[in-house]
Amino acid sequence: MMMTGGVMLTVLSAAAAPAQVAAPRSAAAAMTLPATQALFDAYVRSGKMPGIVAAIGTPGQPPVFVSAGRTAIAPDAAAVGPDSLWRVYSMTKPITAMAAMMLIEEGKLSLDQPLSDIYPAYGRMRVLTDPDTSLESRPATKPITIRNLLTHTAGLGYSIVTKGPLLKDYERLGIVPFAANAQVEASVRPTRPANLQQFAERVATLPLIAEPGTRWSYSIGLDLMAAVVEKVSGMPFEQFVQTRLFTPLKMTNSYWQVPASAANRLVSNYTFLGDTMVPIDPAATSVFLQAPSFPYGGAGLVMSARDYDRFLQMLQNGGQVDGVRVLKPETVKLAMSNLLPAGVSYGGVSGSTGGSGGGVPTGFGAGGSVTLADTPGGPGKGTYGWGGAAGTVAYVDPTRGLRGTIMVNYIPADRYPLRRDLAAALYQDLGVARR
Structure with missing residues (x-):
């Protein structure tokens, strides 16, 4: 499963650039996103999705969280927030890729x-x-x-x-x-x-x-x-990820199997019959409450928006968060560069499975797509990201200085034009005129 969210990446990245140039970091840290909040509220109120959470961040600053709705369509379901748990599916891939980059950095792989x-x-x-x-x-x-x-x-x-x-x-x-x-x-x-x-x-x-x-x-x-x-590594894969990434980065809500102690924060996953949402994996009986056959490095994680933002902060900061380093800056730069073999191009994948579309010159790095040039009205060169089949998306734009995580859980991922609508809302919030 996948999803770079080509359109959303394009516009979100562009939206951040002038705002960051104009505002000092203290202002960026305190930014509010009222149009984004209104969009999320409207999506939930109109029954398009039960709940949604976004984490938007700038370099060296904590994320701004925007959320609306609940973990399920039931009126008594808990409200979603930064620590709600979502099936990120193929947003697992960049995490597995960075685990591999650690071994490359250590000379155990090339x-x-x-x-x-x-x-x-x-x-x-x-x-x-x-x-x-x-x-x-x-x-x-x-x-x-x-x-x-x-x-x-x-x-x-x-x-x-x-x-x-x-x-x-x-x-x-x-x-x-x-x-x-x-x-x-x-x-x-x-x-x-x-x-x-x-x-x-x-x-x-x-x-x-x-x-x-x-x-x-x-x-x-x-x-x-x-x-x-x-x-x-000589270590079970899930143990390697836990000890080398999750624990040092204080990612305390990332699971291959959701424990009973956290089950009340797991959202339900939905699909659609006509315009009606129907649960495909209800939280109370979710397959993610079971141990998997093995950790699926391509699609197996359940995570919170706060945790995925910690991972993106690490990439945005060149391999460290809060003074704790897990990768060297040069390793992160390599991982987020175009690693495609000579003569191979990447043309995008289906949005219904979470894939990125065309329209922006794009290559592919370690587990995620990478934009190859600054795009007017679009992402800065080197924007790296991927996403999941249930609608999630994550990216880091090192040129514009923006990172973003969007958490929803419904299939197919392109059921609604969320990425386009969110881009427009962020334009308004960040005071950036369309070009």
């Missing part, structure tokens, strides 16, 4: 290292000759590298986008690292690998959809990257 150094079976990969209709294949001529896993250029498939015979093989082998609800989970768990290392071993038996390093295709690359982090 960007262009073959995956077969870690799992020898990946030295014998095959490439489908007609992915849409057949499992006929030929030997791969290029190795899958760590860079390929981080940038979705390994030639791997994904159950949410892959079609044809290969999709059936992914499903047969349980290569579905995604939790929808308890009912779906009961049907897929018996075939899913029991742990990350089994996952990596099974994926190695499946053919690729393209030669590694030749094409961008949304994939399970970050799920496989989680297995690599686990094996290379």
Whole structure:
């Protein structure tokens, strides 16, 4: 699942720039967002969504939180706020990518290292000759590298986008690292690998959809990257993320499994029948109250807006928050740069799954998209971000000095023009004329 929110990233980033130039940091820290609040209130009042939370921040300053609504459509549901818990789905990917960047920083991995150094079976990969209709294949001529896993250029498939015979093989082998609800989970768990290392071993038996390093295709690359982090670090992946990222950054509301003590803060996830919201994963019986088969590095986290903002602050601050450093500035800069192999371009993905659209020259970094140039009325060069299938979005614009996290939970992610509407509200709040 994914979502950079191309339109929203474009406009939010531009909106912040002149306001920051005009206002000192103390004023930025005290900024209020009344038009944004009014928009959120209207969305909730009209029944488009039960609840929404945003965290908007500038360098070196705490976030401004804007929220409206409740954790569910029930009138007695709790109000949402900075510590409500949301399924971030593919906003997990940048976190997994930064875990990998830690090992790269330490010299335990390198960007262009073959995956077969870690799992020898990946030295014998095959490439489908007609992915849409057949499992006929030929030997791969290029190795899958760590860079390929981080940038979705390994030639791997994904159950949410892959079609044809290969999709059936992914499903047969349980290569579905995604939790929808308890009912779906009961049907897929018996075939899913029991742990990350089994996952990596099974994926190695499946053919690729393209030669590694030749094409961008949304994939399970970050799920496989989680297995690599686990094996290379010698530490369970979830423990690595906890000890190296969550604990030092004081991200205390980020979970692979929501504990009973926090269950009352979990929102319900919805889909739509016509114009009616119906729960697809009610909080009280959520699949995220169960332990997953293994930590899904591509789509497995439940997080609060406050916690995701802490992660974005770390990126915005070049690897540290509140004096606690988890990555070197040069490592963060590398991770947020265009890491696509030579000759490969990124053209965006479907908004219905949370993907970014076209319109802005964009590359791809470690687990997220990266704008390649300053865009008039758009993001500054180097804007890095991604998002989730249930409507969440997060980004850091180092040029304009803005970070943003938006939390909602409904599927499909592009049901409403939230990103466009939010951009307009922020323009008004920040006093920036349209260009």
